[in-house]
Amino acid sequence: MKKLLLGEQGLLVIFVVAFALVAIFVPNFLTERNMLGLLQSVVTVGIVACTMMLCLAARDFDLSVGSTVAFTGMVAVMVSNGSGSILLGIAAALAAGTVVGWLNGFVIAKFHINALITTLATMQIVRGLALISSDGRAVGINDPAFFNIALSKFLTIPTPIWVMVALFVIFGFILNHTVFGKNVLAIGGNPEASRLAGVKVDRTRIYIFALQGLVCAIAGILLASRITSGQPNAAVGLELSVISACVLGGVSLAGGRATMTGVIVGVMIMGIAENAMNLLNIPAFYQYIVRGVILLLAVLLDNLRSRALGRR
Amino acid sequence: MAYLEFTGITKTYPGVKALSDVSFGVEKGAVHGLMGENGAGKSTLIKILSGDLHANEGRISIDGQEQKYASTGDAFDNGVIVIHQELQLVPELTVAENLTLGRFPATSGVISRRRMIDEVSARLKSAGIEVDPRRKVKSLSIGERQMVEIAKAVMLDARVIALDEPTSSLSSHESEVLFKMIDKLRAEGKVILYVSHRMDEIFRLCDSMTVLRDGRMAAHHPSMEGLTREQIVAEMVGREISDIWGYRPRVQGNVRLKVENLSGSRLKAPASFEVRAGEILGFFGLIGAGRSELMRLIYGADPRHTGVLTLDGATVAADDPHGMIRAGLVLCTEDRKHDGIIQGRSIAENINISSRRHSAHAGILNRAKEVETAETYIKKLRVRTPSRHQDIINLSGGNQQKVILGRWLSEQGIRVLIIDEPTRGIDVGAKSEIYDLLYQLAEDGMAIVVVSSELPEVMGICDRLMVMCEGRINAEVARDDFRENQILAAALPDKAVPQSMTLS
Structure with missing residues (x-):
C-alpha cells in the first residue's frame, strides 16, 4: 500500500480510484456531456500548468499567471475590437503575454530577486494594467467570429480542449526530449552545479518565464472567447489552482522533479473534485475548504514521497 | 591523570581510519596545541570532544569523570565549548541578546533589557573585551564576533574550550587581542585546545602540544621547551609514501594553457602559471590558500577582474563555464555535493x-x-x-x-582538465583508479591541473607543483626537487621561506 501510493505510479493509482469512486457515487458524472464539461472547466488550469510545471521544476515560482491571463484576454479583445482583425488581436495578446513573462524572467535571473517576490509584484502590476486599460469594466467582443474560437468543435470536441491536449503533448515532449527540458530539470536539481556544467542558467530561466507568459496568453484568449468578453477580474486565484495541480501531480517544489503525465493527473483530480462538488450541489463556499484540504494533502504527499526517495 | 584526558580514541569510517588510538592529557590552566596536516584527524578529534561525532573506541574524561555526550548540546551543558571557524551567533540580535540567548533575564516573560545589558557589560569588562553589548552582531567585524563567541564560552563557565583555527580570518591586531584573552583564560584554570596551522602561534601560546598524522599520534610534547619548528614539521609529514600513486613519467608537449595575471574578488594578487600538454601540474596549499579560487577564475565560475588565458597559443575570449567548456577547458569542483x-x-x-x-x-x-x-x-x-x-x-x-x-x-575536444580535490572522501581503492585515469588522459595529451590539500597525493602524482599560501603562488617545484618539509614550509603562512626553495 505504502509503496503503491508513494512510488512512481502512486498518483495514477489515486486518480483511478478517485475517478472510479466519483463515477459510481455521483449521479450524472459519467456522461458525455459532463465529461466534456469537466474538460472544458480545466482548460485554463491545464494550459497554464504546462509551463508552471517547467517553472516549478527549475525551482522557480510564478504568481502572476492569473493576472496575465486576464490581461492578455483583455488585450486580445480590445485589439480585435479596435483593429477589426481577430488575428491581430491574438497576435497582440501572445506578444503581451510573452513580454510580461520575459520581464519576470529577466528580473529574476539577472537581478537575482526571489521569484516569489518578483511575480507577486508583477501579479499586481499586470492586474492593474488590465483594470486601467478597460477602466475596470468588462469589454464585450464586437466580432462574433471571436466567440467561435471557444465554440468551434473538431470531431465533436470543442477546440479549447484540443488546444489543451496539444499543449500537453508539446510540453511533455519539451520536458523529456529536448536539451531545454533536461536543462530545466538540472537547474532545479542543483542550479550551481548546472551552471558549472555549462548550462546557461540565466537564459534558461528567462525562457521558462517567457514561455509561461506566452502560454498564459493562449489561455487568456480562449477564456475571453468563452466568456465573450475581456474581464479585468478574470482568473483571480488561478495561480494557486495551477500550483496546486502541479504539486498534486508530483512536481517537487524543491525542483528537479516533474512529469507531464503527473501534471495532467493533478489537473484532472482538481477538475474532478470541483465537478463532483458541483454535481452534488455543494455550495461554493464549502468548495474553498475542499480545495484547501486537497492542496494540503498534496504537499504532505510530496513531502512523504521526497522522504521515501531519500531526499531532504 | 590529567584534568582532560583522551584515552585510546579511535574513529573509523567505512574503509578509512580517521583516528587510531589517540591518547593524551591536558592539565588545568594549560593551552594545548594540536597540529597536523589537513586530514590528519584534528577536526575529527575536536568533533568527538564536542559530541558531534562518536568515537568507536576510547574515552574522554574531565576531572576524572568519563564524559559521554549524546549531542553537542550535551557537551555544552558539561562545560565543553568548541569555537569553530564558522561562528554560531545570530546576526540580527545584539551582542547582549546573543550572550544571554536561551536564558534571558526576564520577569514573567518580559525581558529586562537593563539587567541584560548590565550583566553582559560586567562580563565583557572582566574578560577585557571592548564591544558595546547593544550592537547587533551583524555590524561587528569578524574579529569582534570571534571575541563575542569566546565571551560566550566565558559566561557559560566552560571547563574546556577548543578553538579550531581561530585566527584564520583575523587581522594581526585582532589575533593579539585573542591571544591576551587566551592567556587570561589560562590563568583562570581553563583547559584550552588550540588547533592551528600557524607555527608562530603554537609557540606563542601553547604549554604542550600533540602532532597528529594520518589519524595517529605522531608526537606528544608535554612541554614546548627545546622544540623547534623543523622538528614539528618533520613530525607532521614524516610518513613513508606507499605506492598507491603508481606514477608514470610521460612525454610532455608544448605549453597548452597559459594563465597570466589572473585575479578576482576572492583572489586579489594576480596569479600566473602555465601547463603543458601531457603534464600533470599540482597545486598544493592549506585550506584557504586560494587554490580553488584560482581554478574557479580560470573556469569563469567567478568573475575575473584581470588576466589573460591562452589555450594552445590562442587567447580565450570566454568568461563563463559555458564558454570555457566550448574552448576545451573543464573543472571538476572541490565540493561535489554543492x-x-x-x-x-x-x-x-x-x-x-x-x-x-x-x-x-x-x-x-x-x-x-x-x-x-x-x-x-x-x-x-x-x-x-x-x-x-x-x-x-x-x-x-x-x-x-x-x-x-x-x-x-x-x-x-577537452584539452585542459582541472580537478579540485580529486579524491576527497574517496577510499583507497577508488583513488588508485582515478590516478590511473589521470595518467591515461595525460598520455593522450591532455593538460591536467590537480588541486589538493593532501601533500602526499600531489607529490605522488604530479610532474610539477605550485605551492600557494594566503592567495599567492609562493613556490614552484619540479618533481625531482619534491621535498615534503620544504613544500609544507612554503605552504605555511609564515614569512620565512627556506632559501633552498625556488621562488617563482
Missing part, C-alpha cells in the same frame, strides 16, 4: 548534461546516443551502480566523482 552533482537526477543525466549538445539536433535529444554515452562511461570508469537510472545521490563519493569525470570525458 556544485558538482545534480541531485535527484540519474547517472545518465549527470553524464550527458554537457556533452548531449553534440548528439542533439535542433535542441531535440538523441536518446539512443545518450544511453550509449552513459553506458560507455559507466563501464569505462567502472562506476559501481545497478543501472544508469540510479539517482546520483545514492552513489558513494568515489562513484560520484567518476560520474562527473564521465561528464567531462564524454565532452569533445
Whole structure:
C-alpha cells in the first residue's frame, strides 16, 4: 500500500480510484456531456500548468499567471475590437503575454530577486494594467467570429480542449526530449552545479518565464472567447489552482522533479473534485475548504514521497 | 591523570581510519596545541570532544569523570565549548541578546533589557573585551564576533574550550587581542585546545602540544621547551609514501594553457602559471590558500577582474563555464555535493548534461546516443551502480566523482582538465583508479591541473607543483626537487621561506 501510493505510479493509482469512486457515487458524472464539461472547466488550469510545471521544476515560482491571463484576454479583445482583425488581436495578446513573462524572467535571473517576490509584484502590476486599460469594466467582443474560437468543435470536441491536449503533448515532449527540458530539470536539481556544467542558467530561466507568459496568453484568449468578453477580474486565484495541480501531480517544489503525465493527473483530480462538488450541489463556499484540504494533502504527499526517495 | 584526558580514541569510517588510538592529557590552566596536516584527524578529534561525532573506541574524561555526550548540546551543558571557524551567533540580535540567548533575564516573560545589558557589560569588562553589548552582531567585524563567541564560552563557565583555527580570518591586531584573552583564560584554570596551522602561534601560546598524522599520534610534547619548528614539521609529514600513486613519467608537449595575471574578488594578487600538454601540474596549499579560487577564475565560475588565458597559443575570449567548456577547458569542483552533482537526477543525466549538445539536433535529444554515452562511461570508469537510472545521490563519493569525470570525458575536444580535490572522501581503492585515469588522459595529451590539500597525493602524482599560501603562488617545484618539509614550509603562512626553495 505504502509503496503503491508513494512510488512512481502512486498518483495514477489515486486518480483511478478517485475517478472510479466519483463515477459510481455521483449521479450524472459519467456522461458525455459532463465529461466534456469537466474538460472544458480545466482548460485554463491545464494550459497554464504546462509551463508552471517547467517553472516549478527549475525551482522557480510564478504568481502572476492569473493576472496575465486576464490581461492578455483583455488585450486580445480590445485589439480585435479596435483593429477589426481577430488575428491581430491574438497576435497582440501572445506578444503581451510573452513580454510580461520575459520581464519576470529577466528580473529574476539577472537581478537575482526571489521569484516569489518578483511575480507577486508583477501579479499586481499586470492586474492593474488590465483594470486601467478597460477602466475596470468588462469589454464585450464586437466580432462574433471571436466567440467561435471557444465554440468551434473538431470531431465533436470543442477546440479549447484540443488546444489543451496539444499543449500537453508539446510540453511533455519539451520536458523529456529536448536539451531545454533536461536543462530545466538540472537547474532545479542543483542550479550551481548546472551552471558549472555549462548550462546557461540565466537564459534558461528567462525562457521558462517567457514561455509561461506566452502560454498564459493562449489561455487568456480562449477564456475571453468563452466568456465573450475581456474581464479585468478574470482568473483571480488561478495561480494557486495551477500550483496546486502541479504539486498534486508530483512536481517537487524543491525542483528537479516533474512529469507531464503527473501534471495532467493533478489537473484532472482538481477538475474532478470541483465537478463532483458541483454535481452534488455543494455550495461554493464549502468548495474553498475542499480545495484547501486537497492542496494540503498534496504537499504532505510530496513531502512523504521526497522522504521515501531519500531526499531532504 | 590529567584534568582532560583522551584515552585510546579511535574513529573509523567505512574503509578509512580517521583516528587510531589517540591518547593524551591536558592539565588545568594549560593551552594545548594540536597540529597536523589537513586530514590528519584534528577536526575529527575536536568533533568527538564536542559530541558531534562518536568515537568507536576510547574515552574522554574531565576531572576524572568519563564524559559521554549524546549531542553537542550535551557537551555544552558539561562545560565543553568548541569555537569553530564558522561562528554560531545570530546576526540580527545584539551582542547582549546573543550572550544571554536561551536564558534571558526576564520577569514573567518580559525581558529586562537593563539587567541584560548590565550583566553582559560586567562580563565583557572582566574578560577585557571592548564591544558595546547593544550592537547587533551583524555590524561587528569578524574579529569582534570571534571575541563575542569566546565571551560566550566565558559566561557559560566552560571547563574546556577548543578553538579550531581561530585566527584564520583575523587581522594581526585582532589575533593579539585573542591571544591576551587566551592567556587570561589560562590563568583562570581553563583547559584550552588550540588547533592551528600557524607555527608562530603554537609557540606563542601553547604549554604542550600533540602532532597528529594520518589519524595517529605522531608526537606528544608535554612541554614546548627545546622544540623547534623543523622538528614539528618533520613530525607532521614524516610518513613513508606507499605506492598507491603508481606514477608514470610521460612525454610532455608544448605549453597548452597559459594563465597570466589572473585575479578576482576572492583572489586579489594576480596569479600566473602555465601547463603543458601531457603534464600533470599540482597545486598544493592549506585550506584557504586560494587554490580553488584560482581554478574557479580560470573556469569563469567567478568573475575575473584581470588576466589573460591562452589555450594552445590562442587567447580565450570566454568568461563563463559555458564558454570555457566550448574552448576545451573543464573543472571538476572541490565540493561535489554543492556544485558538482545534480541531485535527484540519474547517472545518465549527470553524464550527458554537457556533452548531449553534440548528439542533439535542433535542441531535440538523441536518446539512443545518450544511453550509449552513459553506458560507455559507466563501464569505462567502472562506476559501481545497478543501472544508469540510479539517482546520483545514492552513489558513494568515489562513484560520484567518476560520474562527473564521465561528464567531462564524454565532452569533445577537452584539452585542459582541472580537478579540485580529486579524491576527497574517496577510499583507497577508488583513488588508485582515478590516478590511473589521470595518467591515461595525460598520455593522450591532455593538460591536467590537480588541486589538493593532501601533500602526499600531489607529490605522488604530479610532474610539477605550485605551492600557494594566503592567495599567492609562493613556490614552484619540479618533481625531482619534491621535498615534503620544504613544500609544507612554503605552504605555511609564515614569512620565512627556506632559501633552498625556488621562488617563482
